[in-house]
Amino acid sequence: MTDTSQTPILSAKGLHKRFGNVTAMDGADFELYPGEILAVIGDNGAGKSSMIKALSGAVIPDSGEISLDGEVVHFKSPLEARKAGIETVYQDLAVAPALDIATNLFLGREKKRAGPLGSVLRMIDHKGMREEADKQMKSLQIGIRSMSQAVETLSGGQRQGVAVARAAAWARKLVIMDEPTAALGVKESGQVLELIKRVRDNGLPVILISHNMPHVFEIADRIHIHRLGKRVAVVTPKTHTMHEVVGIMTGAAVHDLEHPGDGDEPAKPAEEIEAEAEAQGKTAQPDNPTG
Amino acid sequence: MTQPVPQTAGESPATGTPPEAPAKAQAVPKVSGDRVAQLGPLLALVLACIFFTTQSDRFLDPANFSLIIQQVMVIGTLAIGQTLIILTAGIDLSCGTAMALGSIVMTKLAVDSNVPPVLAILLGVATCAAIGFLNGGLVVGLSLPPFIVTLGTFSIALALTHIYSKDETISNLPSAMTQLGESFQIGSTAVTYGSLVTLGLFALIWFVLTQTTWGRRVYALGDNPEATRLMGIPVKRQLLMVYVVAGVIYGIAALLLVARTNVGDPNAGLTDNLDAITAVVLGGTSLFGGRGTIIGTLIGALIIGVVRNGLVLMGVASTYQILITGILVIVAVSVDQIARKRG
Numbered sequence: 001m002t003d004t005s006q007t008p009i010l011s012a013k014g015l016h017k018r019f020g021n022v023t024a025m026d027g028a029d030f031e032l033y034p035g036e037i038l039a040v041i042g043d044n045g046a047g048k049s050s051m052i053k054a055l056s057g058a059v060i061p062d063s064g065e066i067s068l069d070g071e072v073v074h075f076k077s078p079l080e081a082r083k084a085g086i087e088t089v090y091q092d093l094a095v096a097p098a099l100d101i102a103t104n105l106f107l108g109r110e111k112k113r114a115g116p117l118g119s120v121l122r123m124i125d126h127k128g129m130r131e132e133a134d135k136q137m138k139s140l141q142i143g144i145r146s147m148s149q150a151v152e153t154l155s156g157g158q159r160q161g162v163a164v165a166r167a168a169a170w171a172r173k174l175v176i177m178d179e180p181t182a183a184l185g186v187k188e189s190g191q192v193l194e195l196i197k198r199v200r201d202n203g204l205p206v207i208l209i210s211h212n213m214p215h216v217f218e219i220a221d222r223i224h225i226h227r228l229g230k231r232v233a234v235v236t237p238k239t240h241t242m243h244e245v246v247g248i249m250t251g252a253a254v255h256d257l258e259h260p261g262d263g264d265e266p267a268k269p270a271e272e273i274e275a276e277a278e279a280q281g282k283t284a285q286p287d288n289p290t291g
Numbered sequence: 292m293t294q295p296v297p298q299t300a301g302e303s304p305a306t307g308t309p310p311e312a313p314a315k316a317q318a319v320p321k322v323s324g325d326r327v328a329q330l331g332p333l334l335a336l337v338l339a340c341i342f343f344t345t346q347s348d349r350f351l352d353p354a355n356f357s358l359i360i361q362q363v364m365v366i367g368t369l370a371i372g373q374t375l376i377i378l379t380a381g382i383d384l385s386c387g388t389a390m391a392l393g394s395i396v397m398t399k400l401a402v403d404s405n406v407p408p409v410l411a412i413l414l415g416v417a418t419c420a421a422i423g424f425l426n427g428g429l430v431v432g433l434s435l436p437p438f439i440v441t442l443g444t445f446s447i448a449l450a451l452t453h454i455y456s457k458d459e460t461i462s463n464l465p466s467a468m469t470q471l472g473e474s475f476q477i478g479s480t481a482v483t484y485g486s487l488v489t490l491g492l493f494a495l496i497w498f499v500l501t502q503t504t505w506g507r508r509v510y511a512l513g514d515n516p517e518a519t520r521l522m523g524i525p526v527k528r529q530l531l532m533v534y535v536v537a538g539v540i541y542g543i544a545a546l547l548l549v550a551r552t553n554v555g556d557p558n559a560g561l562t563d564n565l566d567a568i569t570a571v572v573l574g575g576t577s578l579f580g581g582r583g584t585i586i587g588t589l590i591g592a593l594i595i596g597v598v599r600n601g602l603v604l605m606g607v608a609s610t611y612q613i614l615i616t617g618i619l620v621i622v623a624v625s626v627d628q629i630a631r632k633r634g
Contacts, residue, residue: 079523094518096511098581107511108522110504122503 002036002221002236007070009034009174009205010086015054015064024050025061026229032174037196037206039216042226043249049178051226052209056088056176057081068173085172089163091179097152097159101144102126102133104151105166136169137161140198157188161195168199175199176207181215193219213242225249331626332574332590339594343601350604353480360486361551363596365390367589368489368544369567370574371496372423372537374588377571378500379513379533380580381430381437385422386541387564388448391557393419393545395452398461398555401468408467416542422448423538427531445564452557461555472550485547492543497585509533513580569616570595573623594619 012030017023024047032038042048053059055066057075066073068084075081078088095104103110111125111132112118118125130147137144142161144154151159160180167175177196181189189212197219200206210216216223217237225233225248233248240248247253343350369386376383397415400406406414422444429440471485500506508529511519520526548559574591576583595616602612 078521082523088521090521092517094515094521096514096518096581098514099507099510103507103511107519108508108524110507112504122505124502124504124507 002033002038004031004033006034008032008067010055010066010068010207012051012055012066013064015051015061015066017050017054017059017061023047023229024059025054025064028064028226028230030055030224030231031234032205032207033222034205035200035203036221037200037208037219038222038224039208039210039220040224040226041210041213041216041245041249046226046249047229048209048226050229052176052178052207055081055207056086082170086174086176087167087171088176088178089160089167089180091182095151095159095162098150100148100150101137101154101162102129102147104162105129105133105136105147105169107166109170132169136165139202140165140168140195142195155188156184157191160184160188160192164192164195164199168202168204171204174205174207176209178209179211180208181210181212189215213246216245217242227251332587332594332623335573335623336590336594336597339597339601343597343604346601347604350601353478355600355604357474357481357483359593359596359600361483362600363592364483364486364489365544365548365551366563366566366570366595367592368492368547369541369563370570370588370592371492371585372540372544373567373571374574374576374583374585375496375500375509375533375537375540376437377513377568377576377578378509378580378583379530380516380578381513381530381533382441382568382578383426383534383537384438384441384564384568385426385444385448386537386544386567387560387562388445388452389419389422389538389560390541390545390548390563391560392422392448392452392455393542394549394559395456395461395555395557397545398464398468398549399456401465402461402463402555408465412468412546415545416539419542419545420535420538423534423536423541424531426538427534430534431527431531449561452560456555456557458557460557462553464549464553464555468546469550469553471547472553483551485550488543488547492540493585493589496540500585505529505532510581513582515581566595566616569620572620572627575623575627577627578624591623 008031010030010032012028015025015028015030017025026047028047028051030051040048040052050059054061054064054075057078057080060074060076066075068086073084075084082088096107099107106129111129113121113123113125117123133147137147140161142158142165144158144161151162154162160183164175164177164180167177180196181192184192193215196206196208208216208220220237223235223237223240223245224231225235225245227249228251235245235248244253340350349355369390373383373386393415396418397411400414401408401411426437426440426444429435430437471488472483474481474483476482498506500509508519508524511522511524512526512529512533516526549555552559570591571583571588572578572591573594574583574587574589576587598615598619599612602615607615
């Protein structure tokens with residue numbers, strides 16, 4: 001599924017960031033390849049959200065390099081990242097409930113009427129916005145009857161669908177989904193997961209941040225595991241079990257990133273991995289970087 | 292890879308309905324809470340008119356209508372500015388006293404300081420805009436609650452009005468200042484130029500709120516400020532602008548007040564303050580922001596005018612008029628709240 005021989009869409013090398021005494025990123029690396037859903041997981045405080053914020057311009061790293069399509073970029077704000085083609089979907093349904101779907105899809109980027117009506121009076125092209133919104137919702141197979149319907153009349157899954165559709169409509173490079181199912185029920189989560197797959201199938205790679213292992217294993221092509229401020233492993237749902245992934249994430253098992261499993265060999269017992277790690281001069285429980 | 296998700300129960304199509312779904316055939320808009328909020332006030336206005344028609348044969352007199360319109364002119368204009376602020380989930384308790392200060396500034400400058408009337412008017416409007424800027428600056432810059440900020444500027448504007456006017460009413464105004472109080476005849480009804488200004492302002496703000504990006508962002512800001520910020524809209528600048536624009540509108544209200552009363556009255560504006568908020572609420576605009584229409588506010592202002600006028604015609608004492616206005620507000624907010632919960 002993921003072709004790692006291609007140039008990554010988005011990559012990061014050796015990101016460092018300290019907030020006072022706290023090291024949020026300690027040499028974090030990252031790669032997102034075309035056409036994939038990359039899940040990013042990590043325990044609370046592992047620094048994954050700092051890394052995601054750095055990738056989306058919300059945090060400026062102290063050192064390290066971020067590249068978009070192979071070119072080094074320096075985002076100073078989320079707006080710059082968005083201008084470069086990176087859109088983010090937030091967990092808390094960042095939509096305006098009283099406003100209609102079309103208005104929400106175009107919030108902050110309203111389509112204006114042609115000529116002086118648009119440029120001078122800043123008049124909105126309501127009809128054009130509804131039509132384009134309709135097209136976008138159909139391309140993602142979100143069946144909502146009217147684009148002039150208020151978002152609050154939709155179910156939670158459909159509302160998040162609006163947020164995902166908005167991101168997919170404006171993203172030119174990739175979409176970051178920050179816990180997109182955290183606020184949703186089981187059935188609605190399923191709908192949003194299907195939608196995320198469709199976004200990928202329509203050609204946009206997706207970074208999915210999630211705590212929900214079944215969701216991650218259901219749709220991720222690769223899983224980036226973050227621990228203690230850096231990437232400790234990249235695995236796939238096919239080569240590792242949920243149990244193993246949680247083991248790596250919590251430090252119960254150490255994954256050797258330099259020699260990742262070929263995918264065919266069975267996972268090693270945790271003690272064996274630890275013994276290997278010790279032999280290489282690593283410890284299963286590295287010093288806390290906050291020290 | 293992609294599999295359509297089974298539809299959720301009920302008639303609402305869920306995420307995952309195939310695109311072939313007959314999307315157009317079912318485009319019957321359902322009556323949302325907003326529509327109820329728009330029809331309710333209109334119904335109340337009609338009912339009030341019918342009621343007072345049965346109670347007084349003078350109510351339907353064209354001269355009486357002309358009077359109602361004149362009375363509504365000032366609070367209607369104040370309510371326009373108030374609507375903008377309430378749509379952002381704010382409130383402006385200072386609107387009436389800001390208007391009073393503006394009216395004193397323009398009349399005193401023109402009469403006592405011999406400033407040319409047009410310049411005096413502009414300076415009066417600028418004074419109101421400055422109070423709006425102060426309100427907005429404190430709300431945006433220090434993240435203070437609008438209620439508290441405008442409670443403070445209410446007193447400040449009130450005090451400045453009395454200090455600057457030395458508690459004296461200013462009369463013998465230049466004619467340029469009272470022109471908007473003049474009227475012309477349509478049939479047997481006298482229409483003041485000022486009421487045309489008010490209606491024009493309603494039309495202008497209706498246009499801005501419904502047809503322009505600036506207006507839609509006012510709604511978005513009041514509805515979900517965080518989402519609005521995340522979408523890259525300069526939320527702080529937008530909010531500050533709303534307060535300044537409201538201030539300018541209060542300045543226009545000040546001119547209308549002066550034109551109607553022919554004096555600069557330091558004691559004006561105290562009841563208009565709450566009347567303006569009442570008009571907005573009666574018009575169905577939510578105090579929680581993001582919902583409401585400017586047409587609703589016009590209807591709300593007319594309801595206040597009609598009820599006041601009708602009660603006077605019926606010979607009800609003014610204290611009871613205030614009582615009834617108070618009850619009206621609570622009923623309006625309750626009806627609105629219940630309608631939204633059901634919707």
